[in-house]
Amino acid sequence: MRAIVTATLVAALAVAGAEMVFRRSGGLPAVVPGMTRIEYQWKMRRAAERDGVVLYVVGDSRVGWGFAERVFNGEYVRLAGSRHVAAANAGLAAAGIAANMRYILELNAHNPPQAIVLHYSPAAFYYFTNDPGPPIPGLKIQDVLDDRLDARLAEWLWTRGRWQEAARQVAAYLRTKTVAGNANFVHRSSFDDGFVNATLATNFGEPVDPPAYQLGFYRPLIGALRANAREARARRDLVADVVRSAQARGWTIVLVRFPLGGPLRDVEATLPQDLQPRALADALDVPFLDYAADLRTAAFETLDGSHLTPAAARRLAPIVARDLFALLHERLDATARRPPFVP
Amino acid sequence: MVFDSLFFFLTLIPVLALYVSTRATRSRFAKVVLLVYSWIFYAMWSPPFLLLLIGSTVLDYWVAIGLEAWPSHKRQLLVLSLVVEFGLLGFFKYYNFFIATTASAFRAIGVEWAPPLVHVLLPIGISFYTFHCVSYTVDVYRGRIRAERRFLNVALFVAFFPQLVAGPILRAGHFLPQLRETRALRWKDAADGLTLVLFGLFLKAVIADNIAARVAFLFDHWRANGPAATWGAAMLFGVQIYMDFNGYSLIAIGLAQILGFHIPVNFNAPYGAAGFSDFWRRWHISLSTWLRDYLYIPLGGNRRGGARTYANLAVTMLLGGLWHGASLMFVVWGAMHGAYLCAERLAREHVALDLPVPRWLASAALVAVTYVTVSITWIPFRATSAEQCLGMLSRLFHGGVGGDAALARDYAIALAVFGGHCLSRRFDVIAYAQQRAALRFASVTAILLLLYFYAGERSEFIYFQF
Numbered sequence: 001m002r003a004i005v006t007a008t009l010v011a012a013l014a015v016a017g018a019e020m021v022f023r024r025s026g027g028l029p030a031v032v033p034g035m036t037r038i039e040y041q042w043k044m045r046r047a048a049e050r051d052g053v054v055l056y057v058v059g060d061s062r063v064g065w066g067f068a069e070r071v072f073n074g075e076y077v078r079l080a081g082s083r084h085v086a087a088a089n090a091g092l093a094a095a096g097i098a099a100n101m102r103y104i105l106e107l108n109a110h111n112p113p114q115a116i117v118l119h120y121s122p123a124a125f126y127y128f129t130n131d132p133g134p135p136i137p138g139l140k141i142q143d144v145l146d147d148r149l150d151a152r153l154a155e156w157l158w159t160r161g162r163w164q165e166a167a168r169q170v171a172a173y174l175r176t177k178t179v180a181g182n183a184n185f186v187h188r189s190s191f192d193d194g195f196v197n198a199t200l201a202t203n204f205g206e207p208v209d210p211p212a213y214q215l216g217f218y219r220p221l222i223g224a225l226r227a228n229a230r231e232a233r234a235r236r237d238l239v240a241d242v243v244r245s246a247q248a249r250g251w252t253i254v255l256v257r258f259p260l261g262g263p264l265r266d267v268e269a270t271l272p273q274d275l276q277p278r279a280l281a282d283a284l285d286v287p288f289l290d291y292a293a294d295l296r297t298a299a300f301e302t303l304d305g306s307h308l309t310p311a312a313a314r315r316l317a318p319i320v321a322r323d324l325f326a327l328l329h330e331r332l333d334a335t336a337r338r339p340p341f342v343p
Numbered sequence: 344m345v346f347d348s349l350f351f352f353l354t355l356i357p358v359l360a361l362y363v364s365t366r367a368t369r370s371r372f373a374k375v376v377l378l379v380y381s382w383i384f385y386a387m388w389s390p391p392f393l394l395l396l397i398g399s400t401v402l403d404y405w406v407a408i409g410l411e412a413w414p415s416h417k418r419q420l421l422v423l424s425l426v427v428e429f430g431l432l433g434f435f436k437y438y439n440f441f442i443a444t445t446a447s448a449f450r451a452i453g454v455e456w457a458p459p460l461v462h463v464l465l466p467i468g469i470s471f472y473t474f475h476c477v478s479y480t481v482d483v484y485r486g487r488i489r490a491e492r493r494f495l496n497v498a499l500f501v502a503f504f505p506q507l508v509a510g511p512i513l514r515a516g517h518f519l520p521q522l523r524e525t526r527a528l529r530w531k532d533a534a535d536g537l538t539l540v541l542f543g544l545f546l547k548a549v550i551a552d553n554i555a556a557r558v559a560f561l562f563d564h565w566r567a568n569g570p571a572a573t574w575g576a577a578m579l580f581g582v583q584i585y586m587d588f589n590g591y592s593l594i595a596i597g598l599a600q601i602l603g604f605h606i607p608v609n610f611n612a613p614y615g616a617a618g619f620s621d622f623w624r625r626w627h628i629s630l631s632t633w634l635r636d637y638l639y640i641p642l643g644g645n646r647r648g649g650a651r652t653y654a655n656l657a658v659t660m661l662l663g664g665l666w667h668g669a670s671l672m673f674v675v676w677g678a679m680h681g682a683y684l685c686a687e688r689l690a691r692e693h694v695a696l697d698l699p700v701p702r703w704l705a706s707a708a709l710v711a712v713t714y715v716t717v718s719i720t721w722i723p724f725r726a727t728s729a730e731q732c733l734g735m736l737s738r739l740f741h742g743g744v745g746g747d748a749a750l751a752r753d754y755a756i757a758l759a760v761f762g763g764h765c766l767s768r769r770f771d772v773i774a775y776a777q778q779r780a781a782l783r784f785a786s787v788t789a790i791l792l793l794l795y796f797y798a799g800e801r802s803e804f805i806y807f808q809f
Binding site for chain 1: 345348349350351353387388389434467530531533534537572608780781783784785787790791795796797
């Protein structure tokens with residue numbers, strides 16, 4: 001036992017040393033800025049097991065950080081007087097719309113038709129490629145708890161499971177004797193309302209200007225999309241195919257856009273007309289609710305010009321619930337009362 | 344619950360503390376702690392199926408008591424137990440397979456008829472705990488052990504968390520006496536157990552999980568592979584499944600040892616086996632001995648003449664293959680092993696080889712042939728379709744050889760494991776490391792650091808699906 005205890009102490013010292021060197025050389029933790037794949041799959045599976053209709057709100061981190069599903073559900077129950085309809089935040093950071101939709105459609109292959117609220121962001125529709133991953137067999141609550149522990153540990157133990165990255169960085173530091181500037185998501189916050197957000201930080205001691213960081217990402221991206229509009233249109237057509245196949249199976253699809261900061265909205269408005277959300281809704285033949293241009297919500301506060309603040313997310317959800325209730329309730333209520341689908 | 348999990352170890356620490364502090368003075372309470380934790384461990388996967396586990400336990404507890412109380416109804420009681428246990432196993436594991444196969448057979452003769460498929464989940468570990476329960480009732484029926492009067496002991500025998508979901512398969516005759524006595528816990532057992540747990544975690548998280556993606560790549564792109572890559576895929580999967588399952592078994596054995604129980608080893612350097620019967624004395628030992636004692640010997644074993652012996656071997660291996668899962672691929676895997684065993688027996692009985700080579704060379708050649716032929720069987724075991732299985736088997740011998748650095752690394756890993764197993768025929772590495780403090784210190788330090796820096800992306804233990 002003495003050998004084991006000594007070995008544990010030596011290993012702990014070695015880890016502490018590695019952590020110190022990594023931090024001194026400019027290392028930062030790396031956390032997933034939103035739901036992890038395991039959290040996402042777990043949540044979607046539980047949603048798919050529900051009776052009634054589930055409104056899957058599909059999008060990238062603008063949904064993941066900014067859609068308060070519980071507030072939405074509370075308001076919808078109040079309006080409908082029943083729990084037949086419930087929403088699930090299916091926002092996955094940097095996820096493409098088509099892959100996200102396909103996962104949900106396959107998950108519900110044996111269920112009655114449900115509903116998808118597609119959230120428009122140019123990155124999600126025309127650029128991002130992250131996906132929910134292949135279905136994890138035998139996913140259980142322990143995996144989710146482990147995943148949460150892993151996510152929390154990633155904030156404290158920066159080198160855990162990252163030996164290659166740590167070694168590269170330390171080697172670069174030893175070579176150049178300078179700390180390279182680095183910005184990363186360093187802390188994740190999970191909210192009871194059903195959304196997750198993350199904090200951005202740098203390793204050079206200066207505070208991050210989140211709107212500038214987002215504009216620094218989106219300006220070149222929108223420029224590239226303008227320059228390669230053909231590629232963006234091909235991505236749009238891919239989404240349109242998935243939407244049509246869902247509609248053919250009886251699914252209800254709606255397009256929405258959440259509020260965002262003025263400068264970013266202006267940048268996104270420079271996209272070609274046919275890639276704008278209104279034209280997209282027409283192309284997909286789905287209703288469109290534009291909260292970025294809605295007087296009730298357009299001025300809602302954002303964290304960084306792109307993602308809503310938690311308070312704004314909570315204020316937006318009941319408004320979305322009321323609008324969707326007015327738009328879809330009869331259809332969704334009828335769908336929810338339909339007998340189960342037998343393959 | 345699974346072992347390669349921070350959550351598991353976090354919950355285990357208070358349970359261990361409670362168990363250790365009460366075992367000497369309140370052994371019954373300590374066992375209740377273990378049982379409740381074992382049931383929670385199981386329910387973490389699917390709470391409703393815990394009822395199935397408890398139901399099986401209750402049934403066999405009463406059947407065993409009944410076997411002693413009503414000797415004139417022994418046969419009926421045993422049949423009741425076997426029908427229920429194998430009925431549940433058959434329904435959950437094989438119903439859809441049976442239906443799909445029947446529908447295919449009807450389609451082959453031009454009849455479009457398919458009974459309804461049932462969308463049920465497979466209760467995790469059902470193959471393992473069914474075998475526990477069956478071995479208990481059969482041993483009581485045969486008079487080898489007495490029926491246990493304390494339900495707590497039977498329940499803990501069936502649900503003991505270290506081995507509940509993926510074995511090793513326990514025997515009542517080995518484990519129940521350990522539950523009846525309260526042996527003092529020793530530091531040495533705890534240290535040895537902890538070393539095994541760490542070593543098992545290393546095999547699973549550092550080796551198996553890190554090569555899982557490469558194995559998946561080789562099998563997913565089998566059409567593009569030539570003989571070199573196909574052999575590499577088969578051998579690397581052999582490494583993965585060995586590391587995965589042996590890792591799980593070592594963690595189970597180590598945890599049991601920390602708790603003061605002994606579970607026999609499940610693997611003994613199987614890729615160093617000289618012959619197929621030797622392989623099965625070294626691979627998944629708890630299953631192969633179970634099949635020998637409860638299937639092969641009751642079928643007649645080798646006592647009923649030559650032809651019957653071969654038939655018994657074939658049937659045992661076929662059912663052993665089917666035990667792994669409801670798929671024709673597992674049946675093929677079992678059939679291949681059955682054929683190997685029959686061929687080996689035939690050769691031993693009828694072919695007298697007197698080769699002019701040293702005995703060690705003949706032995707080394709036998710080990711190499713066994714390794715290569717066993718590696719071939721991993722193709723049907725891992726293949727997801729008959730087309731893939733046949734395609735890969737044919738690519739073992741056809742096509743351009745090719746190869747790259749990644750493939751060279753695959754071969755290096757497989758051959759390192761093979762070499763290590765050959766070495767283990769004469770040298771017990773783990774026992775050697777456990778006896779020397781300096782070596783134990785060095786290996787535990789290295790394992791802890793590798794687990795911290797280099798653990799692969801977590802994946803389910805392969806044997807959980809069985």
